[in-house]
Structure formats: structure tokens, C-alpha cells
Amino acid sequence: MDLEAHQLQAFTDAYAELESALSGSNVLVETYFADLTPEAYKTLSGFPSGKYLFAGVVDGRNIWANDLAASLAILQGLESIVGKDKLVVSTSCSLLHTAVDLVNETKLDDELKSWLAFAAQKVVEVNALAKALAGQKDEAFFSANAAAQASRKSSPRVNNEAVQKAASGLKGSDHRRATNVSARLDAQQKKLNLPALPTTTIGSFHKLWSLGGSAVNTRPRSEITEEEYVKAMKEEISKVVKLQEDLDIDVLVHGEPERNDMVEYFGEQLSGFAFTVNGWVQSYGSRCVKPPIIYGDVSRPNPMTVFWSSTAQSMTSRPMKGMLTGPVTILNWSFVRNDQPRHETCYQIALAIKDEVEDLEKAGINVIQIDEAALREGLPLRKSEHAFYLQWAVHSFRITNVGIQDTTQIHTHMCYSNFNDIIHSIIDMDADVITIENSRSDEKLLSVFREGVKYGAGIGPGVYDIHSPRIPSTEEIADRIRKMLAVLESNILWVNPDCGLKTRK
Numbered sequence: 001m002d003l004e005a006h007q008l009q010a011f012t013d014a015y016a017e018l019e020s021a022l023s024g025s026n027v028l029v030e031t032y033f034a035d036l037t038p039e040a041y042k043t044l045s046g047f048p049s050g051k052y053l054f055a056g057v058v059d060g061r062n063i064w065a066n067d068l069a070a071s072l073a074i075l076q077g078l079e080s081i082v083g084k085d086k087l088v089v090s091t092s093c094s095l096l097h098t099a100v101d102l103v104n105e106t107k108l109d110d111e112l113k114s115w116l117a118f119a120a121q122k123v124v125e126v127n128a129l130a131k132a133l134a135g136q137k138d139e140a141f142f143s144a145n146a147a148a149q150a151s152r153k154s155s156p157r158v159n160n161e162a163v164q165k166a167a168s169g170l171k172g173s174d175h176r177r178a179t180n181v182s183a184r185l186d187a188q189q190k191k192l193n194l195p196a197l198p199t200t201t202i203g204s205f206h207k208l209w210s211l212g213g214s215a216v217n218t219r220p221r222s223e224i225t226e227e228e229y230v231k232a233m234k235e236e237i238s239k240v241v242k243l244q245e246d247l248d249i250d251v252l253v254h255g256e257p258e259r260n261d262m263v264e265y266f267g268e269q270l271s272g273f274a275f276t277v278n279g280w281v282q283s284y285g286s287r288c289v290k291p292p293i294i295y296g297d298v299s300r301p302n303p304m305t306v307f308w309s310s311t312a313q314s315m316t317s318r319p320m321k322g323m324l325t326g327p328v329t330i331l332n333w334s335f336v337r338n339d340q341p342r343h344e345t346c347y348q349i350a351l352a353i354k355d356e357v358e359d360l361e362k363a364g365i366n367v368i369q370i371d372e373a374a375l376r377e378g379l380p381l382r383k384s385e386h387a388f389y390l391q392w393a394v395h396s397f398r399i400t401n402v403g404i405q406d407t408t409q410i411h412t413h414m415c416y417s418n419f420n421d422i423i424h425s426i427i428d429m430d431a432d433v434i435t436i437e438n439s440r441s442d443e444k445l446l447s448v449f450r451e452g453v454k455y456g457a458g459i460g461p462g463v464y465d466i467h468s469p470r471i472p473s474t475e476e477i478a479d480r481i482r483k484m485l486a487v488l489e490s491n492i493l494w495v496n497p498d499c500g501l502k503t504r505k
Contacts, residue, residue: 001034001381028054032093033061034381047082056092058125063098063279063293063335065117066125068132068145075133089130095119099279107277111155112295114148118279152339160271160297167347175395175402176430181457184432185492187406191366192319197481197495198250200460202413202435203323203369204262204500205240205255233258234311241315251319251367254312256502262325262371263333267292269304270352273334292334294345300352303359310363321411322360322368327353327396332374343392350399357401361408369411370400372429376419390425397429409433411458415499420448433458437498439472439480440465449487459488462498 003011019027047053055078057071079087101120102113117125128141152158177184224232240255259265267273274293283289305322313320327349336342353370360368375397380389401410412431419426419436426434438445438461445461463480464472484493 002383030054030093047086051082052086052088053078053082054088054090056090057129058089058091058122059338060091060093060095060122061097062338063116063118064338065115065121065145065148066129067149068125068129068142071129072132075129079133087133089126089133091122091126095122097281098122099276099281104278105276108274111151112274114144115152115295116293155296158272158296158337158339160299163297163299163348163351166351167344170347170351170395170399175398177398177402177404177406179406181430181432184406184409185458188366188409188432191407192251192409194250194319196490197493199495200249200251200321200411200435201244201253201497202500203253203256203321203371204259204502205243205253205257206502206505207236207257233308237308237312238315241312241320245316245318249318251321252312252316253321253323254308256323256500258308261289262373263330264290264292266304266325266330267294267334269302270298270300270349272296272298272348289333294331294334294336296337298345298348298352300355304356306356306359306363306365309360309365313365319367320365322357322365324353324356324360324368324370324400326370326372326375326412327400328372328378328393329374332378343396346392346396347399350396353400354403357404357410361404366407367409367411368401368404369413369435370397370431371413372397373413373415375414376422379422390422394425394428397431411435413499419445423448423453427453427455427457431457433460433494435460435494435496436462438462438484439498440467443480443483446483446487455488456492458492458494460494460496461488463495464497466497466499466501466503 015027015029055075057074058066075087075089099118102116102118103120105113108116128138131138132142179187236257237254240257241252244252264275268275272294274295276290276293279293280288280290305324309320309322327346330349331342331346336345357368357370375393378389378393379386397412401408404410409432411433412429413435414426415437418441434457436445436459440462443461449455461484463477481493481495
């Protein structure tokens, strides 16, 4: 991170104390998740004698096979600086963040598997590099690695010229809707005719069928016909629509019974994505996820959500939200290709989501939510890198909805995080309505508006922590709304939970 002089001095003092207390033991200082700055690398020319350098040349955060020849060249260069016996070959961080073993993947084809390395394979790579550095190079292993690297660079399944050209055309331009948000909200209100303080939920509902449901729903997906599956999903959507109408919710969702994970569901329908069977990694606490692998140029062969959103809208006269995951979140919650800059991949995903937004609008969906739950999560550690990330992340979101009519209302949703430091970037996203966590963080979000930040779009700071089994009282929720009205205009305020409801029965 960007540490100031007094922080660096505290670090130095702390480690001097540790080394004094641990006399006779070795202390290893490990840097994680950001490489050293060029200025720091220059200090290697005066590398202190008696110290070892642990060189993290094998990426511990991604699942791509190492370019062994390139890594060996780096190691040889470092060895000439720090000394032959003072260099240790290592991974860049712990292997907690990558899947365990590629051997467990039985459905990935051989070509794609040759491009990958999970934790077990990364240990083999570290060993092979260390032996090569010591003069015991496994020529066959290095040769196979070089062949895989070459095949990945030239593979037609990786490279799509039309997608690359479309994404390249986005650079250096600024995509915004033609009308400002105030005028758009007026046009949308005339069409939607919503009451003051409109209510909505974020998207997902608990999967009612997972509790039993019909015989169809308790069988594996591969064992039922497409007709049986569609019928079962329509029944679940109908239940969720009726429930919301009975509760007098103003803008409805279809509950997403047909979806697995909010990123995996879309990745399965986009080109350039691959999926593991057992590639689980820890997300937080005891929660694990199975991230998609973005290996090639991304495009959308067919509409992904239009059928389900149109089906749900046909069941009610109230507005039904189309539900999409945004490009930045799809990027940040996937294993991303490392052969081009992340922002280029994000632009490709944004164009695919743009196609879906426009098809939803054509199908008569007047409210479309594009979730960017992971936008804040992707912020780099160094403040010097914040501006560039936020510029392309916000641009990617705006690309998804730049061409639609003023009367189509674009929502976005952001999950649990501290957003106060990036509030101006959130405003710059130019969404019509943003729903955002507020109750779990004890309403810290409202402090940014108390401090004078002006926000003219619709906003729904959450009133209900959906990750807690505790049910807040009516008065508690009303009190939260009153606090919001003290700092936000009533004509822009929405009432909604913090996040999706799939955790709640």
C-alpha cells in the first residue's frame, strides 16, 4: 500500500523488536497481492548480505500455467544480484485463492487443461523452476509448457477479431446517456407511475422448490425434460410474483429460481468462459465459490434472461425488473485471463451485457437492474492506482446502458462494503436508481450525504440486513426511513432490503 514515512518507521521498529525477541530464529516478511514498485526493485542492486530473497514467480491468485521460460529468466537475473545461495523459489502468496488440483477436473478438454495450473500444479512448477535454477532442468516438462503457452496465444477459441475490434473502439471515448438523470426520472415516473417511497427487493428469493416442491424439482436437471423444467420454473416465478403483489411491493422481481450463482449463470451463456466441476475456493468465512474461468474473448451468442423476465412480466401489471450482473462484478468474481489488461476484458463483457439490456428493453422490460456488487472490492491497494481502476470500471457500467430510451429505468445494486470513499464514482455511474447496503453498517452511508454530497438520482439505502436471522420491527424500519429523509429528498428515496433474499426463508 502507499505507506507514509511514520508508518514505514513503525514497521521497521516492530520488526527490529521481533528479531531481537526471536534471536536464533529466522523472520520472513511476505508481501501479498501487489508487486513491489519499480523504485523498490531498484534497491535489489544493494541487496543486504545475510538476507534471503523469496521470489514469488508463480502466481498464487490465478489458475494459469506459469510461463516457465520467462520465470526462469527472471530468477537467473535475481540470482546474479542477490547471490546463488540466497534465492528461494516460491509462489506469490498462499495457495488459498486457487482451486486445489486440476486432476479433479474431468470435463475440461485437454487443450484448455494444458493452459491451467491449480494449487497442486503450482507446487510442481515451483519445484521445476528451483531444479532448473540449480542446473537440473527437466527439458521435457519445460518443452511441454512452452508448447501450451504457444497454443494458448494462437488458439482461435481465445481470439475473436470482431470482439477485439469492438472493444478497442471503446478506448478514449466517454459513453453516457444523452439526457441527464433528472429529466430521465421525470420520463420514467410518467411511464411507471410509482408512489412516493417506492418499494422493491434486490432480486433473489429463497428457492421454494429446494424445500421439497414437486417431484420434478427434486430430480437432477439432467433427468428432466426442458418442458418439465420450464413448467417448474414458471410455477416458482408465479409464487414469488403473487407473494410480492400480496405484500403490495411496487417494483417486482422474479426471484431467480432458474439461476445458480449470479456470475456463473451469465458466464455459462457467454463465449470465452469455462467452468470447473470441483474448482472451489474460499470466499469468506465458511462460504466457498466456484469462479468461472475467462480464457478468451467474450461475446453473447444468444439472449440470456429475456425469456424469464418476459414470462414474469406477463404475470403482473406492475413493473418487473430485468436482473443482470454487471461487467465489473463478472470480472472481479472470475479467474480472469492474464494475457491482456483486465480493463480490456471488462469492456468485452460490458458489450455483451449491453446487448442483453437492449433486448430486454425491446421485450417491454421498463426497469433493468445491473448489479455491480464487486465494484468496490476490485479497488487496487495503492491509492495511486485508484483513479485508473474507477475510470474504466465506471465506464464499463455506462457502456451497458448507453443506448436505451429515457423511459427505461436502470438500477444498480452494491453489496456490503465501504462506499463513502468512492461515492463520486458511484454518482458518475449515472444509474437512475442505486440500491445499496445501509443497515448492517449502522447507516454509515448516510454520513456522506450529511457532509454535503449532492445526489440527484434515485437511491435505496437498505433498511433490512438480510444476512441476519433477526427480524427488525416495523418501528425500527420506519426510524431508518426517517433518518434517510433527513438527508435525502423524498422524491428520490426508495425502500428496499440490503441485498437479495435467497438467504431468508
